[in-house]
Amino acid sequence: MKHRHPMFARYYARASLALERGVAAHRAALLNGLSGRVIEVGAGNGLNFRHYPDAVTEVVAVEPEPHLRSIAETSAGQGTVPVTIVDGLADHLPAADGSCDAAIACLVLCTVPDQDIALAEIRRVLRPGGELRFFEHVRAATSTRRVLQRTLDATIWPWFGGGCHCGRDTRTAIERAGFVIGRIERLTTADTRIPFPSTPQILGTAIRP
Numbered sequence: 001m002k003h004r005h006p007m008f009a010r011y012y013a014r015a016s017l018a019l020e021r022g023v024a025a026h027r028a029a030l031l032n033g034l035s036g037r038v039i040e041v042g043a044g045n046g047l048n049f050r051h052y053p054d055a056v057t058e059v060v061a062v063e064p065e066p067h068l069r070s071i072a073e074t075s076a077g078q079g080t081v082p083v084t085i086v087d088g089l090a091d092h093l094p095a096a097d098g099s100c101d102a103a104i105a106c107l108v109l110c111t112v113p114d115q116d117i118a119l120a121e122i123r124r125v126l127r128p129g130g131e132l133r134f135f136e137h138v139r140a141a142t143s144t145r146r147v148l149q150r151t152l153d154a155t156i157w158p159w160f161g162g163g164c165h166c167g168r169d170t171r172t173a174i175e176r177a178g179f180v181i182g183r184i185e186r187l188t189t190a191d192t193r194i195p196f197p198s199t200p201q202i203l204g205t206a207i208r209p
């Protein structure tokens, strides 16, 4: 079945640009120091592309939503690192086993239908010692906010956000998939300007053993 979220895609294409005031620096930190072949899962409109360091030889950018994918095609042509845009889903990545040096999950593990399946796929395509870099909004720290996030996730939020869930415990899912967390930083609206319910965020690295 085709992955189509036309209303969300049009909204995100605009809103993400406005959010760049707070987010762009964290995209740069997410990708800093990478090299070799990288797979980016759910690349959206391609806002990460300009932040890839020159040591990256190829980016395979997987994006299932047609409107966002077409914007990503334009973004790909504007960067210095070669980017190939591919239609695909996190649960069936278009890459061979162990063929990638790094994988990027940026504001996407909130949306994949099943985090365990997506993370197992990411693990499959990474070489041993390869890195998962993540920047994800996650479950809140306080019980009041968690209840609000759970209520939204059970009602309007996935509909409004193209399948997004605001209350996921993504760090635990990354560890459950067998990754070893390296650096991890917890960010809030004060750092990213991303408002509740999509705050806090985690930014970090995890190694595929």
Ligand SMILES: C[S@@+](CC[C@H](N)C(=O)[O-])C[C@H]1O[C@@H](n2cnc3c(N)ncnc32)[C@H](O)[C@@H]1O
Pocket (backbone or CB within 6 Å): 012, 016, 041, 042, 043, 044, 045, 046, 047, 048, 062, 063, 064, 065, 068, 088, 089, 090, 091, 106, 107, 108, 111, 112, 113, 162, 163
């Ligand atoms: C909030 S946007 C983030 C886009 C981009 N990563 C960014 O940082 O701006 C979520 C993205 O995940 C994509 N997506 C949704 N479900 C997906 C899936 N099952 N597999 C891969 N990507 C998916 C959406 O089409 C959308 O582009």
